[in-house]
Amino acid sequence: MATAADRSASEWTALADAIRWPDQLLIDGADVAAEGGATVDLVAPRDGRTVAAVPWGSEADIDRAVAAARRAFDQGPWPRMRPAERKRIMLRWVELIEANRDELAAMLSIEMGKPIADAWGIELRAVISTYSWYAELADKELHEVSDVGEDALALITREPVGVVGVVTPWNFPLTLAAWKIAPALAVGCTVVHRPADPTPLSAIRIAELAREAGVPDGVLNVVPGRGSVLGRRLGTHPDVDSIAFTGSTDVGRAYLEYAARSNLKRVWLELGGKSPNIILPDAPDLETAIDTAAWGIFFNSGQMCTAPSRLIVHREIAEAVRDGLRQRASAYAPGDPLDPATRMGPLASRGRIAEVAQHVRHAHEDGATLLLGGDRVDLGGDLAAGSYFAPTVFDRVDPSSRLAQEEVFGPVLAIVEVGDEDEAVAVANRSKYGLAAGLWTADVSRAHRLSRRIRAGTVWVNCYEEGDLTVPFGGFKQSGNGRDKSRHALEKYTELKTTYIAL
Ligand SMILES: NC(=O)C1=CN([C@@H]2O[C@H](COP(=O)(O)OP(=O)(O)OC[C@H]3O[C@@H](n4cnc5c(N)ncnc54)[C@H](OP(=O)(O)O)[C@@H]3O)[C@@H](O)[C@H]2O)C=CC1
Numbered sequence: 248m249a250t251a252a253d254r255s256a257s258e259w260t261a262l263a264d265a266i267r268w269p270d271q272l273l274i275d276g277a278d279v280a281a282e283g284g285a286t287v288d289l290v291a292p293r294d295g296r297t298v299a300a301v302p303w304g305s306e307a308d309i310d311r312a313v314a315a316a317r318r319a320f321d322q323g324p325w326p327r328m329r330p331a332e333r334k335r336i337m338l339r340w341v342e343l344i345e346a347n348r349d350e351l352a353a354m355l356s357i358e359m360g361k362p363i364a365d366a367w368g369i370e371l372r373a374v375i376s377t378y379s380w381y382a383e384l385a386d387k388e389l390h391e392v393s394d395v396g397e398d399a400l401a402l403i404t405r406e407p408v409g410v411v412g413v414v415t416p417w418n419f420p421l422t423l424a425a426w427k428i429a430p431a432l433a434v435g436c437t438v439v440h441r442p443a444d445p446t447p448l449s450a451i452r453i454a455e456l457a458r459e460a461g462v463p464d465g466v467l468n469v470v471p472g473r474g475s476v477l478g479r480r481l482g483t484h485p486d487v488d489s490i491a492f493t494g495s496t497d498v499g500r501a502y503l504e505y506a507a508r509s510n511l512k513r514v515w516l517e518l519g520g521k522s523p524n525i526i527l528p529d530a531p532d533l534e535t536a537i538d539t540a541a542w543g544i545f546f547n548s549g550q551m552c553t554a555p556s557r558l559i560v561h562r563e564i565a566e567a568v569r570d571g572l573r574q575r576a577s578a579y580a581p582g583d584p585l586d587p588a589t590r591m592g593p594l595a596s597r598g599r600i601a602e603v604a605q606h607v608r609h610a611h612e613d614g615a616t617l618l619l620g621g622d623r624v625d626l627g628g629d630l631a632a633g634s635y636f637a638p639t640v641f642d643r644v645d646p647s648s649r650l651a652q653e654e655v656f657g658p659v660l661a662i663v664e665v666g667d668e669d670e671a672v673a674v675a676n677r678s679k680y681g682l683a684a685g686l687w688t689a690d691v692s693r694a695h696r697l698s699r700r701i702r703a704g705t706v707w708v709n710c711y712e713e714g715d716l717t718v719p720f721g722g723f724k725q726s727g728n729g730r731d732k733s734r735h736a737l738e739k740y741t742e743l744k745t746t747y748i749a750l
């Protein structure tokens with residue numbers, strides 16, 4: 248089976264150097280310059296080099312894109328097309344993504360520093376399976392007939408909501424965009440996508456492939472640009488019917504306000520997390536639990552909304568867990584993202600170093616004990632200007648302290664010791680977030696009992712970050728509303744219509 252390791256680091260570097268970066272916005276099926284020809288530099292966190300000029304859209308460009316999406320929805324063929332035809336076009340798109348998988352993976356390694364093994368093996372795999380899963384769902388039965396008696400016929404149909412503003416982050420940029428764009432397009436919506444600052448050009452490349460596959464003009468438009476300006480314009484636009492956003496809780500709140508003061512568009516939010524990962528003394532395999540705890544927090548440099556960033560450990564096994572984490576940390580020493588052996592790359596931008604360092608400072612101030620790391624790493628040579636941060640672990644973290652409560656979005660783990668399962672659950676739930684949780688126990692009754700008590704959208708038992716397109720993903724509490732993935736995602740992109748016919 249093919250893997251990213253089929254190419255060497257120097258071969259991936261040559262491929263990355265040869266990337267043809269998109270240099271135009273994609274609106275209404277056309278490559279267009281941003282208003283006034285504005286661009287900003289794309290700086291690679293791998294080495295601090297400027298690699299491309301990003302077309303930098305304005306409010307006027309959002310207006311153009313929304314007008315195109317509106318036309319494509321109100322007058323175009325996409326929502327009216329037979330679902331089997333939409334499916335055929337989307338599956339052709341999937342083939343093109345597969346054919347361009349190496350280039351797209353290298354784009355991610357350059358744009359946001361994802362290790363090429365993860366970009367190729369995890370992210371592009373997720374992107375391909377998401378687009379194909381929703382393409383296949385497009386022509387499956389979505390409607391219902393209600394039994395209302397002999398003298399009437401009641402149809403419950405799902406209709407596309409209309410124009411969807413998709414606003415996505417940079418940590419799993421193509422996957423999180425696919426989780427929204429794929430179901431929206433499958434049911435016949437049209438989309439204006441505002442990708443995150445660090446990852447604008449891979450998003451445009453995906454839309455170019457959609458166009459090549461036959462997705463009609465105006466159905467998928469991509470406009471990078473200043474997030475607060477474009478986000479506000481999309482969020483308040485009267486012709487946008489729905490917003491699907493993944494990002495921070497603060498910005499999610501802004502989208503709710505925009506909807507309230509404009510057209511009450513539907514707002515779907517997948518926000519932050521501070522996920523607890525509880526290891527109890529009866530964990531079926533402590534070594535696997537420790538491996539997974541380390542992988543979970545250092546994977547993607549900790550830049551996961553689901554990162555298991557609060558390790559809640561029973562006192563009896565705390566010492567073994569600490570030792571295990573110390574041993575495993577060296578495997579995550581940051582390295583060149585274009586080397587297929589690298590397990591942890593840089594943070595997604597230079598600015599993120601200061602943000603993560605501030606959380607480390609707070610942990611020190613609040614009395615936590617530093618076990619490992621805690622600082623920026625200079626890889627020297629060509630990578631000296633890269634944004635690398637050491638795998639970091641704090642022990643004896645007060646569950647009310649800032650490190651235990653605030654999302655770091657970096658490779659920083661907080662260990663909290665507890666004395667029993669009730670305390671573990673209480674600490675786990677002591678958070679404004681409720682996105683995900685982990686639980687390690689061999690006792691199946693305890694697993695069910697505790698997972699019911701944990702307030703989170705996903706509880707992983709004896710595993711972490713496992714998933715499948717068939718299961719929904721989203722949060723309780725301030726981690727958001729609605730669900731990505733699975734048939735449940737269709738709730739976000741459809742309206743239910745009742746047609747009641749007297750017979
Ligand atoms: N759930 C997830 O997967 C993710 C969660 N996050 C969380 O967000 C934190 C910060 O990361 P960051 O990348 O800054 O992510 P944010 O979600 O905070 O998004 C920042 C983007 O939103 C824009 N923005 C700022 N204010 C507004 C507003 N009022 N209306 C609309 N858009 C606005 C910013 O634009 P401008 O540059 O103009 O200010 C920027 O483009 C992370 O530390 C993490 O906690 C981040 C990424 C993914």
Ligand SMILES: CCCCCC/C=C/C(=O)O
Pocket residue numbers: 369373418419422423550551552553554712
């Ligand atoms: C193996 C993990 C794939 C998950 C992709 C998306 C998750 C994003 C997040 O948690 O931020």
